[in-house]
Amino acid sequence: MTTDTLKIADKTFKSRLFTGTGKFSSANKMREAIIASESELVTVALKRVDLENESDDMLVHLSDNQINLLPNTSGVRTAKEAVFAAELAREALQTNWVKLEIHPDPKYLLPDPIETLKAAEELVKLEFVVMPYIHADPVLCKRLEDVGVPCVMPLGAPIGSNKGIKTLEFLEIIIEQSNVPVIVDAGIGAPSHAAFAMELGADAVLVNTAIAVSQNPVDMGIAFKMAVEAGRIAYNAKLAPIKNQAEASSPLTSFLNDLN
């Protein structure tokens, strides 16, 4: 069985499941679910934590060596704001990793491709490890790769929608063309969606709402862990090809064998 690791910038991950910290019923529940999921990279909204307060409830519950914090810029509307937020996070949380989220539309939280590219370029120059949350846009992925991001995070469906992989055609192109890891972010609502994304060849998935809002976040964390592992193993083992029709019992070209 192949259980390969994932490398992004200078970090190697055993788990290909990234998680989030929002929407849980308590900080304790959040911690338990994340630990159960064995996720090693957890995104946290800068606007939710009190950077000036060492006893901030969320940060205290995440102070575990196994859990790498991935601050995100949720709430910013422009590249300029995003760069500022990233610098703030770097200083306060002592990490140069940042999940770049620029969604000026507070309703569907859809990412702004233009501002995201601008911010990514700037942040890479400032030596950040930039993980950009974007539409499943293959051209944008290549443009981001060109400016030096170590991975891309295209969405599967609108954030928090739990609708699964709705951007399939575009994700397939992105995965085919990408030279950096592809992490499917947003829209994954069930372990089966996560497994599907991994079978397609995604390098990792990020799941938050589906775990946080479930009746039993701990069990759901475990379910996602297993699904992501299963999907990855299946991808490595190469899925059998899908056949649209049965093989004909009277082949049309078998006479050629008699002729030769």
Place this chain on the structure above:
Amino acid sequence: MSFKNTFEKYDWDTLEKEIYKVTAKDVEKVLLKEKIKLEDFKTLISPAAKPYIEQMAQRSNAITKKRFGNTIQMYIPMYLSNECQNICTYCGFSMDNGIRRKTLSDAEILKEVEHIKKLGYDHILLVTGEANKTVGVSYIKHAIDLIRSQFSNISIEVQPLDQEDYETLITSGLYAVLVYQETYHKATYKTHHPKGRKSNFDYRLDTPDRLGKAGIHKIGLGALFGLEDWRVDSFYTALHLKYLQKTYWKTKYSISFPRLRPHQGGLAPKVEMTDTDLVQLICAYRLLDEDVELSLSTRESEIFRNHSIHLGITSISAESKTNPGGYSVEPESLEQFEISDERTTEQIKHMIQSQGYEVVWKDWSKSYVNLSST
């Protein structure tokens, strides 16, 4: 172009008739739909939808959990002044009420803030009456500047202002503005606001437009229930919301549900809104819009608020004082209205947690302030 153009395409009496002629069959049809439109909202707030309230509540609960998770945001109002040059028939601060007027000084504001911070709050709502000489834009700006370092998120509920005034306040760190139309019935509005700048219905109606143009982060809408038929007023509020979301798409929106409460010189509601009506309305808003914040103040009772967090409400206040200096400076001064839920912040926190929700004190960063305008 502004909301006024949209508003004028509708007629109050026609809407009222449409809402009241809805049948059970219409409701059932709407409840089968995956996407609820503005037209369907009329059906969901109709008397015919009342028997379907449990079904609406279940759906509202599920949608709210998906979008907002198991969380409730907390905020607290701070009244800065009860000076007012308007006559509003329903308000304790009305100019014709013979109460002692009070506007907080810097030292008093800071004393109130000290008290509020001890309670744990990080999101604050500043409230004033309308007295342009004493509590005009410069006073409000000064107050924001004074307290900005202590709060992540500052909102105001004050008189409608011009776009450039909002721009100034946003630069100072203002996050949201709450401005309720009170009623969308123009004639009734005039009756309740006979004197003062507030009597200008159209200027108030287009206030959210000016806020949107100024680039505010959040706008709070609402009607004061009791002045007119709550159903028609709520339809107009929903119409306003949908118009604003399309026009100012970078702005967030919230809806509040103020029902008339007793106060000095009090007015009895013209149209009563029962608790069941209010639940129906909260759920109808959530079914119409998955993302709008729904806010409930301490005007409502303990029991109602305990249950409301499962119905679609996403933010609540606690331990509110509706008089300037009410927290520590002058607790005995006259309040704008009597609150109903008098529990402490700590008690509300426990109530929320015991129901499986996390209390969110901070969901914004004061360091994001100023960035959008520079």
